[in-house]
Structure formats: C-alpha cells, structure tokens
Amino acid sequence: xxxxxxxxxxxxxxxxxxxxxxxxxxxxxxxxxxxxxxxxxxxxxxxxxxxxxxxxxxxxxxxxxxxxxxxxxxxxxxxxxxxxxxxxxxxxxxxxxxxxxxxxxxxxxxxxxxxxxxx
Numbered sequence: 387x388x389x390x391x392x393x394x395x396x397x398x399x400x401x402x403x404x405x406x407x408x409x410x411x412x413x414x415x416x417x418x419x420x421x422x423x424x425x426x427x428x429x430x431x432x433x434x435x436x437x438x439x440x441x442x443x444x445x446x447x448x449x450x451x452x453x454x455x456x457x458x459x460x461x462x463x464x465x466x467x468x469x470x471x472x473x474x475x476x477x478x479x480x481x482x483x484x485x486x487x488x489x490x491x492x493x494x495x496x497x498x499x500x501x502x503x504x505x
Contacts, residue, residue, distance in 0.1 A: 395421045402502040405433040406484075409502055420498025422449075424456070424490040429483035437502050445497035447476040454490030458482045468492075 391414055393399075398410035398421075406428035410421045430443050438444065442461050451472045458466040461479035468474045476482075476497075484490050494501075 391415070404437060404502050407433060409498055411498060417495075418499045420494045420501060421452075422490075422492050422494060422498070422501075424454070424484050424492075426484050426487050426489065428490070429481070431481045434502050442479050442481055444478045445499075445501050446478050447474065447492075447494050447497035449474055449476075449492040449494040449497070452491040452493060454488040455485040456482055456490045456492070457485050 393412050393414050395410050395412060399413045400411040402409045402411070406426075407422065407424040410423075412419050412421075434443070435441075451468050451470055451474065453470045455470075456468045458468060458474070458476060459481045460466070460476075466474065466476075467485070
C-alpha cells in the first residue's frame with residue numbers, strides 16, 4: 387500500500403515545453419496528473435502535432451478546466467467549447483485551440499502520461 391503523500395505543481399516531477407505552452411507532470415502512487423498551460427495562439431495541430439507524429443491528438447483526456455476557453459474539434463466533426471469550471475472527457479482523435487486572449491489551464495487526470503513527450 388502506498389504511503390500518504392502530498393505533491394504540487396509548484397515543484398513538478400517533469401516539465402514538457404512546446405510552442406505556446408507546457409505541461410507540468412506530477413507522479414504519485416503509480417499515477418500521473420498533468421497541468422497544461424496553453425497560451426493564446428496555441429493549437430494542438432500547430433504546437434504538438436510534430437511531437438506526437440499523428441494527424442490528431444490520440445491522448446484521451448479527463449480534465450478540469452481551471453481558466454480560459456478551449457475549443458475542441460473531434461475527428462468526427464463534433465465541436466466542444468470548454469470553459470473555466472468545466473470537466474471534460476475527450477476520447478482519442480481531436481484537435482484543440484485556445485479561444486481569446488486568456489491562457490487555458492487544465493488539470494488532466496488521464497491523458498498526460500506521454501503527452502508532448504519527445505523520446
């Protein structure tokens with residue numbers, strides 16, 4: 387059994403940077419939680435696609451939206467607008483981008499294990 391523990395994003399275990407954004411990773415109890423910060427102008431297909439090597443984001447996400455507005459376009463054409471306070475469940479196969487001038491911050495409990503990893 388794991389021991390009780392507390393960690394925070396002030397001292398993440400790993401930081402992955404890419405154009406107009408970064409992901410801060412905290413690893414605990416065999417799990418991974420990621421905080422993503424996407425600056426205005428960020429779009430997955432322009433900022434992360436080359437790292438992923440796929441046509442769309444294949445990482446599924448279960449995330450809480452802390453700030454900003456994130457537009458998501460699923461491969462099947464479904465569009466979702468995610469705002470601060472929302473919780474979203476996004477299966478594999480999507481693009482996403484920041485709407486407006488406020489950075490988007492999300493805390494992701496599912497899809498950050500390999501997100502924007504270069505190795």
